[in-house]
Amino acid sequence: MKLANRLHNLGTENAFEVLNEVHRLQASGHNIISFAIGEPDFDTPENIKQAGIQAIKENYTHYSPSAGILPLREAIANHIAGTRNISVSPDEVVVTPGGKPIIYYVLHALVNPGDEVIYPNPGFPIYESVIRFVGGVPVPAPILEDKDFSLDTEQLQQLITPKTKLIILNSPHNPTGGMLTATDLKNIAQLACRHDLWVLSDEIYSRIIYDGTFASISSLPGMQKRTIVLDGFSKTYAMTGWRLGYGVMNKKLATHIARLVTNCESCTNTFVQYGGIEALTGPQESVTDMVNEFKARRDLIVAGLNSIPGFSCKTPNGAFYAFPNVTEACELLGLSGSKALQQYLLYNANVAVLPRSAFGAKNTGETQEYLRFSYATSRDNIVKGLEHIERAIRTGRKLTVITA
Structure with missing residues (x-):
């Protein structure tokens, strides 16, 4: 074969x-x-399940826009604006069947063969897999136990070359449970701005924090336009099988990511998206x-x-x-x-x-x-x-x- x-x-x-x-x-x-x-x-919480069931009963069983239905994108924009302290438009949101497609589409949209992508290691294995798949060069950034499983930003600086295109972050982090500190984020943001780099910030565990508070690199000066925030519903709302995630990025890139969605799966399941609206806007207990x-x-x-x-x-x-x-x-x-x-x-x-x-x-x-x-x-x-x-x-x- x-x-x-x-x-x-x-x-x-x-x-x-x-x-x-x-x-x-x-x-x-x-x-x-x-x-x-x-x-x-x-x-999955009962109110979310009932919202999905009701959406089926109301015949939300047809295609939706490739970027997602407007009410969900509005709910996501409001959620991200409130939790990251940035201004977000629904046009900057792309809804996908799970969080992984954002990784896949962003790397396809931004990385040419030979471009270098820095990613956390140890880390979610799909990062390295898709970097290689698109012809990029994976550059591992060590996640260090002696830094409470965070990055050494001085070492990160040494990994950046003229071929570097993108830095992938994941905080809270899989597999270690570590988190980037405010100082880490500030240093990484300075590097990204200085070298004109994109940042894909995987924030899928942003609501599952025990000590301290969550911070997103997208909130720092100059970073919103060059950051793609990846988040979703699987972990926070126990919705793994619903397959519902999203990316938040500048409007121009969002248009291209939505076009990739059109070429691959057309759209995310429509009635599932109504469950997502209820998840974000309903009770959070x-x-x-x-x-x-x-x-x-x-x-x-x-x-x-x-x-x-x-x-x-x-x-x-x-x-x-x-x-x-x-x-x-x-x-x-x-x-x-x-x-x-x-x-x-x-x-x-x-x-x-x-x-x-x-x-x-x-x-x-x-x-x-x-x-x-x-x-x-x-x-x-x-x-x-x-x-x-x-x-x-x-x-x-x-x-x-x-x-x-």
């Missing part, structure tokens, strides 16, 4: 590969506790309750991880991920790295996590090993999962492989 060469540059999201293995093991009778997938375990529960789970899992031999875990400020350093655990078990430890825990402790390698290759000079835990699961599962892990670490059994 003759395939296009570009397909060899396309990566994947390893969380779904691990999820497939979890399902296979569960089907064969294994009780797996999963910390692998980044999806809230809450149901469900968000507060969910974040409070995530905070309790965060405290539980961090304390538990730090009690396991060979694990050391910083307390994340946002999102719902813990990113423990497991270098000593790998050494205790004689394992070659986080991938081997991830396999060991899956097959010997019945616990699914993701290895550091699921979020990009190690940076130059990086020697530490990490695992990602999504604590978007019940407190009971967290307690049981940590007990299984501690038992497996203490007993130190050799890696066995379960086959179908």
